[in-house]
Amino acid sequence: MSDMKNIVKYIAISALMVPMVACDDLFEPAIENIKDPSMMEEDANYADAILGSAYILMPFSSAPVNDVATDDAVSNDIDNAWRRIAEGSWTSRTGVSNDNWRDRNASIQYCNLYLSNVDEIKFSANEAVNTMFRDRLKGEAYGLRALNMYYLLQNYGGRNAAGELLGVPVWRTPFDSFTDMNVKRESFAKCMEYLLSDVEEAVKLLPDEYKDGLAGSDFIKERYTGVFPEGKIDGAAVDRVFGAKTFLRMSGRIAKTIRAQAALLAASPAFVDGSGVTPAQAADYAAEVIGTSLALSATGHKWYLETGNGDNASANNAEVIWRDGFSENCDIETDNFPPSCYGKGRVNPTQNLVDAFPMANGYPISDGRGNYDATKPYEGRDSRLAEYIVYNGATGISSDNRTINTGIDAQNNDGINKESGYSTRTGYYLRKMLRQDVNPNGANTVKKMHYTTRFRYTQIYLAYAEMANEAWGPKGTGSHGYSAYNVIKAIRERAGICKGTTDPYLDECANAGKEKMAELIRNERRLELCFENVRFWDLRRWNSDVNVLNTTARGVEINGAAHKFIEVESRVYDPHMIYGPIPYNDVLRFSNLEQNKGW
Numbered sequence: 057m058s059d060m061k062n063i064v065k066y067i068a069i070s071a072l073m074v075p076m077v078a079c080d081d082l083f084e085p086a087i088e089n090i091k092d093p094s095m096m097e098e099d100a101n102y103a104d105a106i107l108g109s110a111y112i113l114m115p116f117s118s119a120p121v122n123d124v125a126t127d128d129a130v131s132n133d134i135d136n137a138w139r140r141i142a143e144g145s146w147t148s149r150t151g152v153s154n155d156n157w158r159d160r161n162a163s164i165q166y167c168n169l170y171l172s173n174v175d176e177i178k179f180s181a182n183e184a185v186n187t188m189f190r191d192r193l194k195g196e197a198y199g200l201r202a203l204n205m206y207y208l209l210q211n212y213g214g215r216n217a218a219g220e221l222l223g224v225p226v227w228r229t230p231f232d233s234f235t236d237m238n239v240k241r242e243s244f245a246k247c248m249e250y251l252l253s254d255v256e257e258a259v260k261l262l263p264d265e266y267k268d269g270l271a272g273s274d275f276i277k278e279r280y281t282g283v284f285p286e287g288k289i290d291g292a293a294v295d296r297v298f299g300a301k302t303f304l305r306m307s308g309r310i311a312k313t314i315r316a317q318a319a320l321l322a323a324s325p326a327f328v329d330g331s332g333v334t335p336a337q338a339a340d341y342a343a344e345v346i347g348t349s350l351a352l353s354a355t356g357h358k359w360y361l362e363t364g365n366g367d368n369a370s371a372n373n374a375e376v377i378w379r380d381g382f383s384e385n386c387d388i389e390t391d392n393f394p395p396s397c398y399g400k401g402r403v404n405p406t407q408n409l410v411d412a413f414p415m416a417n418g419y420p421i422s423d424g425r426g427n428y429d430a431t432k433p434y435e436g437r438d439s440r441l442a443e444y445i446v447y448n449g450a451t452g453i454s455s456d457n458r459t460i461n462t463g464i465d466a467q468n469n470d471g472i473n474k475e476s477g478y479s480t481r482t483g484y485y486l487r488k489m490l491r492q493d494v495n496p497n498g499a500n501t502v503k504k505m506h507y508t509t510r511f512r513y514t515q516i517y518l519a520y521a522e523m524a525n526e527a528w529g530p531k532g533t534g535s536h537g538y539s540a541y542n543v544i545k546a547i548r549e550r551a552g553i554c555k556g557t558t559d560p561y562l563d564e565c566a567n568a569g570k571e572k573m574a575e576l577i578r579n580e581r582r583l584e585l586c587f588e589n590v591r592f593w594d595l596r597r598w599n600s601d602v603n604v605l606n607t608t609a610r611g612v613e614i615n616g617a618a619h620k621f622i623e624v625e626s627r628v629y630d631p632h633m634i635y636g637p638i639p640y641n642d643v644l645r646f647s648n649l650e651q652n653k654g655w
Contacts (some may be wrong), residue, residue: 093169093172100177103170103174103193106170107166110170113159113160113166114163114203116508117508118388118507118508119392119403121138122138122592123403123589124136124138124142125139126592127409127609127627129409129486130404130406130482132402132404132478138152142627143626143628146629149641154639156208156211161208165227165230167198167204168201168229168230170197184293185293185296185297188297191261192297192298194257195306195311196258196262198311199311202254203314205247205250209224209247210593212224212637212638214634214636215653220243221330221331222242225240225241238646244330244331244332245330245332248318248332255311264312265309266305267298268299271291271294272289304380304381312341312345313345313377313378316338316342316520319519320338323335323338323526326634327597335526336527336528338523339528342523343534345377346520349538350517350543352547353513357514357547357550358488359373359509375513376509376513377512379510380510384503384504385503385504386491386494386501389490390496392490393496394446395470395474399478400478401480404482404485405445405482405485405486405586406482407482409445410441410484412579414426414438415437416436416552416553418548418554418560418562425560434448438553438583439552440551440584442487443488444487446460450487452492454494455493455494470485481625482609482610483614484612491506514547517547518543518584520540521543521580522578524540525573525577530565530570540573544573545559547584551583602629602633605629606626609623610622632653637651638652
């Protein structure tokens with residue numbers, strides 16, 4: 057089901073039918089078993105299921121996925137699709153993002169179905185509650201539609217043979233089996249206009265966050281005083297619609313976050329000349345999420361380890377803007393723990409990434425002022441190195457606190473390139489995102505709560521820093537009370553770099569100007585967001601030179617005190633692969649659907 061007609065079938069068959077329950081219906085289903093979208097008017101649960109389908113199709117992963125197609129990681133799984141892409145098999149037929157095309161468009165269809173019917177749906181006999189439910193759920197649909205447009209533009213926005221910057225076909229109303237699907241792609245700028253318009257609608261209709269006790273808030277008083285009898289707002293009714301139990305669904309702050317992420321994409325070098333969005337606008341959108349002052353979570357760079365409030369199913373970690381629900385498992389640990397910890401060691405960080413972590417005094421390891429010692433390469437480094445990556449001699453990986461030997465002299469499968477198929481290819485294992493209090497041992501499995509983080513505040517801080525630097529320089533603030541410099545200093549201090557003192561390397565970069573500061577910002581982004589499926593797309597929106605895309609992934613062979621750096625895996629990308637392909641089957645079937653150049 058890769059083309060749009062099949063999406064129609066998918067909607068018609070999967071979303072708009074209920075299971076057959078009578079024996080005679082097995083051959084001739086009764087007509088009452090087929091649900092038409094208009095039936096949402098009388099069935100609020102069915103209506104919620106339509107919008108719920110848009111939530112189910114969201115494009116987030118709890119584990120590293122496309123990092124192994126960058127210079128940050130490789131996979132030891134020979135069947136990994138992103139590994140094959142990195143090694144030269146990316147085509148419009150085989151691209152692993154083809155499912156995104158199907159799912160994002162299907163999700164938009166669900167949103168459009170909902171928006172076309174929501175004003176007729178009866179949620180409650182209480183008219184005030186009914187009005188609030190309609191508004192909230194419309195706001196959710198607008199926000200979800202914007203989210204899906206953002207991911208469509210990230211994956212498929214690009215230039216045609218004439219050099220025009222195109223987006224995707226735009227669907228603002230639901231289609232059916234009679235709809236003409238052979239439509240042209242809108243310009244990238246037009247797609248951004250639609251996205252920004254959807255966010256504006258969502259922000260009007262949704263509170264920044266869901267919590268009990270909103271009855272006295274300006275948001276409620278300004279919108280709903282008139283719908284309550286005699287203007288007396290019912291706090292219980294408000295809590296029913298906007299209370300804490302709703303906190304995992306689309307909110308105003310989440311919609312603003314989507315806008316900030318989309319604007320970052322649009323104002324980046326690969327898109328800025330045809331997106332209609334400037335770096336200053338992108339910085340402003342990020343600042344709307346951050347607020348009037350910087351307030352980074354002190355442990356935000358390792359939020360995934362905070363099992364105290366992290367295991368609270370009714371609250372968010374202070375770093376998290378949006379997440380999904382909890383599930384008890386040890387899946388990501390089973391995939392990525394070293395073999396001696398009963399894992400498969402799938403994602404192997406590269407020497408390239410290890411070298412990107414500076415010294416604790418903030419200087420790169422290539423700078424003599426950092427006092428890097430090649431004979432003790434992991435000492436005196438940025439604390440995030442030990443927190444994100446398992447290197448030779450590391451401990452604290454699992455509950456038994458064993459020491460991991462990744463060298464060629466290892467006596468177990470933790471050593472580099474052992475024949476088990478689960479050992480590291482680079483001399484490193486993944487630590488970030490993993491909980492050390494689980495045990496994947498089949499004989500004594502210990503599972504813990506996990507959730508997928510969809511957006512977190514550090515992403516938005518880094519987006520602001522990048523765009524503010526581009527718009528106003530390292531220390532310019534625009535209309536805000538903080539600069540790119542302030543953000544990067546706070547992020548580095550949180551990691552223990554020059555905490556409470558001056559950061560001479562940061563000062564040097566800021567004083568050198570916008571370009572040098574941009575290098576540092578991009579490196580901080582690389583470190584903070586590693587293994588979060590960000591770098592693959594960052595390299596592309598930065599319009600990186602093909603030689604950068606094709607940087608060979610390196611590793612290290614350790615034998616006692618000897619360190620030998622090795623080439624592990626080549627990258628094979630062509631210049632046109634800055635932009636991803638429209639799926640081949642859709643371009644073949646729809647003559648008006650123009651492919652990106654080179655595909």
